[in-house]
Amino acid sequence: MCDTLVALKGYTKGNVTIFAKNSDREPNEAQVLEYIPPAQHTEEKVITTYLYVEQVDKTYGVLISRPFWMWGAEMGVNEHGVAIGNEAVFTREKYADKGLTGMDLLRLALERSRTAKEALEWITGLLEEYGQGGNCSYFGKMFYHNSFIIADPREAWVLETVGKHWVAERVKDVRTISNALSIGEKWDLSSDGLEEYMKQKNCGKSFKDCFSDRVYTWVSKGRERQQYTQKQLENNLGKIDFFLVAKIMRSHSHEPYDPSRGSNRDICMHAGGFTRPSQTASSMIALLFEDAPLVFATGTSLPCISMYKPVFLNAGLPDLGPKPASAYDEGQSIWWRHEMLARKLVYNYPRYAPRIASELQSLERDYYEKALEAREGYLQGKIDAEALKKLTAEAFEKASTIEEKYIREIDKGRSFNVPYMLYWRKTNKKANI
Numbered sequence: 001m002c003d004t005l006v007a008l009k010g011y012t013k014g015n016v017t018i019f020a021k022n023s024d025r026e027p028n029e030a031q032v033l034e035y036i037p038p039a040q041h042t043e044e045k046v047i048t049t050y051l052y053v054e055q056v057d058k059t060y061g062v063l064i065s066r067p068f069w070m071w072g073a074e075m076g077v078n079e080h081g082v083a084i085g086n087e088a089v090f091t092r093e094k095y096a097d098k099g100l101t102g103m104d105l106l107r108l109a110l111e112r113s114r115t116a117k118e119a120l121e122w123i124t125g126l127l128e129e130y131g132q133g134g135n136c137s138y139f140g141k142m143f144y145h146n147s148f149i150i151a152d153p154r155e156a157w158v159l160e161t162v163g164k165h166w167v168a169e170r171v172k173d174v175r176t177i178s179n180a181l182s183i184g185e186k187w188d189l190s191s192d193g194l195e196e197y198m199k200q201k202n203c204g205k206s207f208k209d210c211f212s213d214r215v216y217t218w219v220s221k222g223r224e225r226q227q228y229t230q231k232q233l234e235n236n237l238g239k240i241d242f243f244l245v246a247k248i249m250r251s252h253s254h255e256p257y258d259p260s261r262g263s264n265r266d267i268c269m270h271a272g273g274f275t276r277p278s279q280t281a282s283s284m285i286a287l288l289f290e291d292a293p294l295v296f297a298t299g300t301s302l303p304c305i306s307m308y309k310p311v312f313l314n315a316g317l318p319d320l321g322p323k324p325a326s327a328y329d330e331g332q333s334i335w336w337r338h339e340m341l342a343r344k345l346v347y348n349y350p351r352y353a354p355r356i357a358s359e360l361q362s363l364e365r366d367y368y369e370k371a372l373e374a375r376e377g378y379l380q381g382k383i384d385a386e387a388l389k390k391l392t393a394e395a396f397e398k399a400s401t402i403e404e405k406y407i408r409e410i411d412k413g414r415s416f417n418v419p420y421m422l423y424w425r426k427t428n429k430k431a432n433i
Contacts, residue, residue: 001220001278002074003267004085004149005176005229005245006156009288013241017288019151020245021085022303023065023074024278027271028431029138030068030324030335031282033299035316036111037061038079048072048104050134053126059111063295063311065282068325069138072103077286078110079313081153081293082119085284087177088136088144090216091162095143096133100126102146103136109150116152120159120168120189123148128164128191138326139430147177153288158183162211166191174233174240179222181208219275221264229267242285242296242308242368249283250304250357257304259349260417268304270349273423282335283308292375296368299396300338305345305353307360307402309395310371314378315388320396327432334400341403341410343433346424348413356406360399367395 001024009017023031038061045052049071060080064073075085086102100108105123113119136142147160149171156171160183167187169175184206203210217223232248233240251267259270271279283303285296296308299320311317324333331337345353374391377383415421 001179001222001264001269002085002087003176003178003225003229003249004075004087005174005233005248006149006151006171007174007233007240007245008156008171009153011173011237011240013239014287017151017153017156018240018242018245018285019077019083019085019149019288020249020283020285021075022249022267022269022280022283024269025067025281026137026139026277027279027427028326029281030326030333030339031065031074032068032323032335033065033282033297033317033320035061035063035311037316048108049101050098051100051104051130053100053108053130056112060113061313061316062107062110063297063313063317064107064110065284065297065299066103066107067138067281068323070101070103071107072101072105073107073110074103074282075284076106076110077288077293077295077313078113080114081288081290081313082110082113082116083151083286083288084110084119085149087147087222088179089147089160089181089222090179090213090220091145091181091211092213093145093163093211095145096131096163099131099133101134101136102132102148105132105146106148116150116155116157119150120157123150123159124166124168124191127161127166131164132161147181149175149177151288153290153293160207164191165194165197167194167207173237174230176226176229176233178226178229179220180217180226181212182226183207184209219264224265225267228265242287245285246303246308249285252304256350257353259346260415260420268302270302271423271427272420292379294371294375299334301335302342305342305356305360306338307364307395307399309392309399310367311392312375312378312385312388315385315392318389318393318396327430334396337400338403340433341407343428344407344410344412346412347415347421348411351413352406352410356402359402363398363402367391
């Protein structure tokens with residue numbers, strides 16, 4: 001499960017387009033925060049998760065967050081300020097065993113596009129040529145179709161797909177998507193032959209009503225989450241800023257929060273069993289400035305107990321240590337180091353989480369201001385890219401220091417919710433925790 005949003009610059013407090021996504025995956029499916037620099041290519045093909053795809057001569061620099069085992073990415077921003085997030089959507093159409101995953105389509109488009117419209121054209125073109133498909137779960141089997149928010153500093157699009165069919169809606173002010181088709185009878189662009197195909201199916205004129213799998217869509221609570229995030233943005237037109245968006249991405253369906261009584265309605269998702277098998281593995285908020293876009297990424301799970309750290313597309317990432325995989329690595333990677341904190345809070349979140357969140361968010365506010373100041377200094381030629389990268393490294397280091405302090409202090413506790421306890425006991429055993 002995931003949630004993605006965008007607010008165009010005319011409707012935000014700082015007159016900058018803001019993009020954000022929470023990526024929800026299985027708890028042991030670590031996510032890699034990675035910067036891939038621009039490159040020239042001579043090879044004919046690029047190897048995606050399951051398919052070979054024609055390579056282009058030049059790819060742009062991209063900051064992505066991806067499941068450790070996938071080539072493609074859950075979300076990302078490129079050097080031109082193009083940002084994309086994808087969502088699993090559950091439909092009545094058959095899922096293909098092989099194809100480009102939604103994550104592959106996302107990364108391919110980011111590497112090749114200077115604008116949101118160009119990214120939209122890349123995704124739809126690749127979709128029609130190669131199709132979408134493939135297992136999207138590392139530990140089991142999970143197949144789905146995909147929707148996307150595609151944004152740049154000036155405009156944004158919602159793209160929703162079913163097999164090789166698709167519709168696209170141009171964003172007017174603010175827009176959110178979740179794990180449910182959301183485009184009804186009106187759209188701005190569509191695949192050739194879509195309306196005829198819908199007539200043959202005799203399923204009406206609404207894209208979402210025609211193709212949605214009602215059972216999986218209901219279980220995922222995607223409609224409820226999308227309605228909540230959309231309402232939060234619409235109620236704050238002109239006042240939307242980084243801090244409001246961060247609050248949305250950290251929100252739960254009820255407060256005070258206890259993950260043992262969590263819900264698929266939570267935006268910051270906490271795993272809890274068979275009907276709630278996913279949790280937010282990584283989160284990203286991007287300020288899509290015309291020059292020098294600025295990204296704030298957790299690089300860790302559960303944004304409610306994580307810090308959004310600044311990353312500059314003009315500088316890339318510092319060395320963040322080894323990439324995480326499917327099991328605990330003694331805290332060598334930043335993802336698993338934070339995950340040890342998250343696992344210690346599984347049973348006693350209400351006791352410790354508010355204090356941890358307060359301390360990390362205080363640090364986050366400091367580095368938000370420092371990042372804006374550094375970006376301005378860079379644009380004025382007062383500091384270089386290495387100084388930007390150093391600030392990113394410093395933010396990650398200070399967040400880790402706070403996390404390590406609480407890892408030492410916190411007792412794991414216990415739960416009287418037996419199914420929840422058994423679920424986490426099994427999950428932790430798989431992760432060698």
